[in-house]
Amino acid sequence: MVLEKLSKLIAEHKDVDPAGITLETTLESLGLDSLEVVEIIMEFEEETGVAIEVNEKLKTVGDVVKLIGECE
Amino acid sequence: MLKGKTAVITGGSRGIGRAVALGLAREGAQVAILYSGDPAAAEQVCEEARAMGVKAEHYRCDVSDFSAAKETVRQIEGTFGGIDILVNNAGITRDKLVPQMKEEDFDRVLDVNLKGAFNMIRHTYMGFAKKRGGRIINISSVAGIMGNPGQANYAAAKAGMLGLTKTVARELAGRNVTCNAIAPGFIDTAMTEALPPETVRQALESVPMKRMGRPENIAHMAVFLASELAEYVTGQVICVDGGMCMV
Helix, strand or coil: CHHHHHHHHHHHHCCCCHHHCCCCCECCCCCCCHHHHHHHHHHHHHHHCCCCCCCCCCCEHHHHHHHHHHHC | CCCCCEEEEECCCCHHHHHHHHHHHHCCCEEEEEECCCHHHHHHHHHHHHCCCCCEEEEECCCCCHHHHHHHHHHHHHHHCCCCEEEECCCCCCCECHHHCCHHHHHHHHHHHHHHHHHHHHHHHHHHHHHCCEEEEEECCCHHHHCCCCEHHHHHHHHHHHHHHHHHHHHHHHHCEEEEEEEECCECCHHHHCCCHHHHHHHHHCCCCCCCECHHHHHHHHHHHHCHHHCCCCCCEEEECCCCCCC
């Protein structure tokens, strides 16, 4: 569920097929810089009302899903 | 030069902030003026701006208050449809030599001058990032570069603004957002009027041009930095000081 929502948001930023995004996909391979990751996380916050504190090095989509899971 | 842009100026009801607000308005920018004390003065600036054919509103806001700054930015974004230019100008002084400087003198000056700038940047940052464009102009001071007796708090805050400026410039450079600082020297405002004549005389001795600057001198630099002419200028500290501080 979180992955699906996150993939949709990523696809709005980057020209990628959301169906091709997995937990193992690296943020770098998606061409996301750190500020874009923050931007996507903030959009996720706005949509879901979950407050997410970004305080670690995020490398993969799975890392972001895990972070969101910890904040929910 | 700035037609269709929206500028937010903190401390915009008087002194340098007032001149910057009117300078930006003269170039066609809509202006949102933040002030803390005098609503009549803020309204006066808005009236002058409106007479130039631009939309102008004022907002009472203590920029050192994180939540108040957030709410004011939200209101401005709602009224103006976004922010293109942020000028962090709000500043206070509580001058004393270090042994006489109370803890609250230090804290309050840091809170308004430095944290206030951070708060405003913090709440406008993602708007700039998403828009992929914008201008942040921090009004620092030569005191932040050279130091100034009696102004440990003010100089520390103004020096802090330079680190803030350069960091934000680096973070947002890829988004086409520039962040620069202007370091005014000795400018003829209420802030310098409050100084003893002897201090003024001594200060002017250190100015190669041997005279005080006018708030408009700062406004001209702000207009330049806010314009397309300065699109490749970021992370810089520009002294407008009659040659007082040559690095």
